[in-house]
Amino acid sequence: MIIVHEYSFRMVEHKWFNVLMRWMNSNYEWIGRKTIKNECMQIFESEKDQLKKSLREADSISLTTDLWTSNQNIQYMCLVAHYTDVNWILQCRVLNFVELDPPHTGLVIANAVFDCLLEWKIEDKIMSITLDNASNNDGAITNLKAKLLARKNTKFDPSYFHVRCAAHIVNLVVNDGLQPIETLISNLRNTMKYFKKSPTRIYKFVEVCNNYSVKDGKGLSLDVKTRWSSTYKMLESCIDYKEAFGNYVEVDQKYQWKPTPSEWKLFGKLKPILGQMAGATIVFSGTAYPDANVFYPYIVNVKIVLREAQKAGDPYLMSMADAMLDKFDKYWEKNNLMVIATILDPRFKMRYITWCFGEIYPPYRCMKELDDINAELEDLYMKYSKLVDNGKGSAQSSCSSRDTCTSLASVVPTRFQSFLQSNSTEVSKSQLLIYLEEANVSIDDKTFDLLNYWKVNSNAHRFPLLAAMAKSFLAVPASSVSSEPTFSTGGRILDDYRSSLKPATVQALVCASSWIRASQNDNNTPILVEQDEDDDVESVDFPNSIVGSN
Structure with missing residues (x-):
C-alpha cells in the first residue's frame, strides 16, 4: 500500500493510523518508519527477482527512456521495457530510475543505459529504443548502437534500433x-x-447568440x-x-x-x-x-x-504544408519498423501498405517504395529463418550426444541434413506468401485479438517464423510517453516533505510501484486508451437555465 500509493514512511507512526490498526487487531504492535522502509526495500528486491525471470523468458525487448529533474535538482533517467511475454501478453515495466550526473551528453546517456542493460542481463535481447529528438539523444544512439554491435549478436538489427518519438515529431x-x-x-x-x-x-454572450440565431448549449x-x-x-x-x-x-x-x-x-x-x-x-x-x-x-x-x-491551390496553405511535411519526413527517418508491424496485422497486411503508398507518394515513387518494402520484408524473413534454424541446430547438437542420435548420424549422409536446411528455408519463405495471399481479417471485427491470433498460429505451427517476428515488432512503442507516468510518480514521492530521500530509495519506490501495479493487470489485453478531454481543457459552460429556456 505504501509503495503503490506513494505514502510517506512516517505514516506508520501517525497516531490515528495506529488507533485504526489496534481497533482492527488488538495485537497490532507499533512499528517505525525505518522498519517499514526496510520492508519496502525487501519488496523491491523480491519484485526485481520476479521481473528478472520474466525478462529472461522474453525473446526481444524494446526500450524507451527520458530524463527528469526532481525538486532536489537531481536529474533522473527513466528506462522502460516493452516486451511480449511467453503468454503473448504485452508488458510494460520500469527497469531503472537512476540518478544521472551532468553533463547529459550522448556518451553519458549511452553508458547509463548500457549499464542498466548489463545489470538486468538483457543486452542481447534489445530490439529498439524510442527517444525524443534532442541532439544529445542522437549521440546516445550512436554510442549504444556501437556497444551492441560489438557484441556480435546475430539477433540485433541496427536498422530498426532507433525509433524517434512520434508524439514529439507531431x-x-x-x-x-x-x-x-x-x-x-x-x-x-x-x-x-x-x-x-x-x-x-x-449571460450577455448567450443573449448575443440568441439575437443572431447562433445555436448555444455546446x-x-x-x-x-x-x-x-x-x-x-x-x-x-x-x-x-x-x-x-x-x-x-x-x-x-x-x-x-x-x-x-x-x-x-x-x-x-x-x-x-x-x-x-x-x-x-x-x-x-x-x-x-x-x-x-x-x-x-x-x-x-x-x-x-x-x-x-x-494541392489545395491556396499559396499560403501550400507553402505551410510543404514546410510541415518536410519537417515530418526529416524526423521520421527511413525506419520501416511501423510499416512491418502493420503488415503483421492480418487486418492490414501488404494490401493496406500498397493503398497507403498510393495515397502519400506519386506513382513513380510509390512503386519504388513498395519494391523496397517487399525486399526488406523478404530479407527480414530470411534472417528470422536462420535464427530459427540455429535454434533447432543447438537442440540437435545436444541430442547427438546420445547413443541413438549418434547411430543415426553415422548412417544418414551429411548431405541430407544440408538438403533439409535448404527446404526449411523454402518453407519459411512460403509462410510469408501464404500469409500475404490469405484474405484480410475484417477491420470491423471488434472481437479480434492480434496477439492471440499470433499465439494460436505459432502454436499451430502455421506461421512460427512470422509469429517470432510479430512478437518482436508489435511490442515496439512509437513514443517515449511511457516515462511520463513514472515522472509523475517521482514527483509525488519527492514532495516538499520527502525531498531528503536518497536516489537509491527513490528508484526502489518508483520501480516497485510500477512492477506491483503492472503485475495486477497481466491478464488484461492492452487497449488503446484515449486521454480524457477534461484532463487538458477547462470548460467554460453556459448557464443551464438559459440554455434550457432557449
Missing part, C-alpha cells in the same frame, strides 16, 4: 502550423479567461498552454460562435479581443490538418501502450491531409 510539426494563427489563439484564450471571471458576461473551453491538442479543442469549440464573438463587442465595451474574419478563415483551412494531428497525438500520448500496428494508420492520415493541402 508536436514539432504542429508548432509550425499554429504560428500563423497565434493571434487568433491569444484572442480566444483571453476571451475565455474574460468570460470565466464574470457569470454576467456569459459551451466553450480554455486550453492548457503546454498541450497543443487542448488548444485545438479550444479553437474547435469556438468556431461555431465566431459571429457571436464579433457582435459581443456591441454589448460589452470592455471586450477587446475580437478575432478578425481572416483569422477565422485561416483556421477553417487549417482545421482538417490540425484535427488529424490531434487524433494522432491522443493515440501517441495514450495512457495505455497498444501493439505497434495501431500507430502507422495515424501517421498515414497526417501525411494524407498534408498532401491534400499541398
